[in-house]
Amino acid sequence: MPSPAMITPERYVDEALAALRPLGAVPTRLEDAHGLVLAEDVTAALPVPPWTNSAMDGYALRAEDAVGAAERAPVILPVAGDIPAGSPPAPLPPGTAMRIMTGAMLPEGADAVVRVEDTDQSPGPRPLPREVAIHAAPAVGLHVRRAGEGCAAGDPVMGAGTLLGATAISALASVGRDEVLARPRPRVAIVSTGAELVEPGQGLAPGTIPDSNSLLLAGLIREHGAALAGARRSADSAEDLARALLEAAGGADLVVTSGGVSAGAFDPLTMLAAGTGARMRLSLSKVAMQPGKPQGHGAVLADDGREVPLLCLPGNPVSALVSFALIVAPALALLAGRPGAPATAAAPTSHARAAVAWTGPVGRRQYVPVRVVGAPDPLPESLPAPPDGTGPILPWVEPIHRLGSGSHLVSSLGTAVALAVVDEDSAGARGGDVVGLIPLPSSARPC
Numbered sequence: 344m345p346s347p348a349m350i351t352p353e354r355y356v357d358e359a360l361a362a363l364r365p366l367g368a369v370p371t372r373l374e375d376a377h378g379l380v381l382a383e384d385v386t387a388a389l390p391v392p393p394w395t396n397s398a399m400d401g402y403a404l405r406a407e408d409a410v411g412a413a414e415r416a417p418v419i420l421p422v423a424g425d426i427p428a429g430s431p432p433a434p435l436p437p438g439t440a441m442r443i444m445t446g447a448m449l450p451e452g453a454d455a456v457v458r459v460e461d462t463d464q465s466p467g468p469r470p471l472p473r474e475v476a477i478h479a480a481p482a483v484g485l486h487v488r489r490a491g492e493g494c495a496a497g498d499p500v501m502g503a504g505t506l507l508g509a510t511a512i513s514a515l516a517s518v519g520r521d522e523v524l525a526r527p528r529p530r531v532a533i534v535s536t537g538a539e540l541v542e543p544g545q546g547l548a549p550g551t552i553p554d555s556n557s558l559l560l561a562g563l564i565r566e567h568g569a570a571l572a573g574a575r576r577s578a579d580s581a582e583d584l585a586r587a588l589l590e591a592a593g594g595a596d597l598v599v600t601s602g603g604v605s606a607g608a609f610d611p612l613t614m615l616a617a618g619t620g621a622r623m624r625l626s627l628s629k630v631a632m633q634p635g636k637p638q639g640h641g642a643v644l645a646d647d648g649r650e651v652p653l654l655c656l657p658g659n660p661v662s663a664l665v666s667f668a669l670i671v672a673p674a675l676a677l678l679a680g681r682p683g684a685p686a687t688a689a690a691p692t693s694h695a696r697a698a699v700a701w702t703g704p705v706g707r708r709q710y711v712p713v714r715v716v717g718a719p720d721p722l723p724e725s726l727p728a729p730p731d732g733t734g735p736i737l738p739w740v741e742p743i744h745r746l747g748s749g750s751h752l753v754s755s756l757g758t759a760v761a762l763a764v765v766d767e768d769s770a771g772a773r774g775g776d777v778v779g780l781i782p783l784p785s786s787a788r789p790c
C-alpha cells in the first residue's frame with residue numbers, strides 16, 4: 344500500500360495524461376513516415392505484382408513447345424528476342440523462346456520460364472544466342488509470377504493504427520502509395536531548471552554540476568520516436584521559468600521539465616504551482632514510487648492558443664529517467680496514436696531474478712536500474728516461482744550500482760539495460776526474488 348500522502352503510479356499517470364489526445368493526422372510522404380502511426384485504412388491502388396513477370400533469369404516459352412525436353416533429349420527452339428526488366432516485350436512467336444530476366448514482363452503467348460541453368464546457355468552477361476536447347480520440360484506456370492498474386496487492386500493492405508516500420512512502408516510503396524495519412528511525430532521541448540547547472544565540459548565553479556538531464560531527456564525523446572523541439576534552461580525563479588515554458592510551448596506538442604518540483608525554498612516549479620497565472624496550469628503530486636516521488640503536470644497556453652501539456656519530472660537524474668519511462672513514454676505513445684497507449688507503455692514486459700539482495704522503501708514501488716549478470720554461485724536457497732505465463736528460466740539481474748536505486752547515481756547509468764520493478768509491499772529484493780523488467784531503449788549493448 345502507498346503511504347497515505349502519496350498516490351499510486353497508475354493513478355498519477357491517469358491524472359497526468361487525462362487531457363492528452365492523439366495528434367491530428369496529416370498527409371505524410373512515405374520517406375518521412377518511418378516510426379509514425381498510420382491513420383487510415385489502406386487498400387491497394389495497384390495489383391502486386393503489377394505485371395505478370397519472370398521469377399528467374401532464363402527463357403520464356405510456351406510449355407507445349409518443350410514437352411518431353413530432358414538433358415539427354417533437349418528441345419531446340421529459335422530465340423526470338425531479349426526481354427530486359429523495365430520495358431514491355433513484343434509477343435512471343437509460336438514455337439520460339441525469348442531470353443528473359445528476373446522481374447521482366449512475360450511476353451504475350453508465353454506461359455512458362457525455363458532457368459538458364461536448365462538450357463545449354465551459360466548464365467551471366469552473354470550475347471543473345473540464335474537458338475537455345477531446353478534441358479527440362481516446364482509445366483505451365485513454371486517460374487511465372489502472376490499479376491495480382493500478392494494482392495489485387497482494391498484489396499485491404501493495412502489498417503489504421505499500424506506502426507510504420509521499414510517493412511510496412513515498403514508494402515505501402517508497392518501498392519502504389521507515395522503518401523499516407525499518419526499521426527505526426529510529437530514535438531517535445533525540454534526545460535531544465537537549476538541554478539547549479541552548467542554546460543557539460545565547462546569548468547565547475549564550486550556548487551555547480553554538468554547538466555546531464557537535458558541530454559538524457561533529449562536522447563530518450565528521440566529513442567521514443569518523438570522530435571526534440573529545443574532544450575532550454577531556466578534559472579530558479581518562477582518568472583524565468585514561466586518565460587522559458589511559454590517559449591518552449593510555442594513549437595511543441597509537449598513540454599517536459601526537469602527539477603524544481605520538491606520541497607526546496609527555491610524550487611521554481613513549486614513556486615510556479617503556488618500562483619500559475621492565466622497562461623499556466625500546474626499541479627504537484629507525491630507519487631508512491633522510488634525514485635521519482637515528486638511530480639507535476641499541467642498545461643501551458645501557447646501564443647497560438649493551443650493548450651500544450653506539461654510534465655514536470657524531478658531533477659535527480661535516475662528519478663528523471665524512471666519518470667520518463669513511467670510517465671513521459673506513455674504520454675508520447677498516446678500523442679503518437681500508438682495502439683494500446685498509454686496502458687501498455689510502462690508495464691514490465693518481462694521478468695528476471697535478483698542476483699543479489701537490495702533494499703527498497705516499503706510503501707513506494709521501486710524502479711532500480713539493472714544489468715544482466717550470470718547466475719550466482721551458489722544459487723540462493725529460495726527461488727520463488729515465476730508468475731504464470733513466465734518461462735521457467737529467467738535472466739539474473741543486479742543493480743548497476745552498489746547503492747541500488749539511489750536517484751543521484753548518474754555516472755553508472757550507461758550500463759543499465761532495464762528497470763527492475765519491486766512492489767511497494769516489499770522492503771527491496773532478496774537474492775532469487777522475481778522482479779518485473781521494463782527495458783530501457785538506450786541500454787548499453789556490446790557492439
Ligand SMILES: Nc1nc2c(c(=O)[nH]1)N[C@H]1C(S)=C(S)[C@@H](COP(=O)(O)OP(=O)(O)OC[C@H]3O[C@@H](n4cnc5c(N)ncnc54)[C@H](O)[C@@H]3O)O[C@H]1N2
Nearest residue numbers: 535537554555556557602603604605606636657658659662
Ligand atoms: N525536504 C524534502 N526534500 C526532498 C524531497 C522531499 O520529499 N522533501 N524529495 C526528494 C526527492 S525524492 C527528490 S527526487 C528530489 C527532487 O527534487 P527536485 O525535482 O526539486 O530537483 P532539484 O532539487 O532541482 O534537483 C535534485 C537533484 O538533481 C540534480 N539535478 C537537477 N537537475 C539536473 C540536471 N539537469 N542534470 C543533472 N543533475 C540535475 C540537482 O543538482 C540535485 O542534486 O528532491 C528531494 N528532496
Ligand code: MOO
Nearest residue numbers: 634635636662750
Ligand atoms: O523520489 Mo526521489 O526521485 O526518490 O529521489
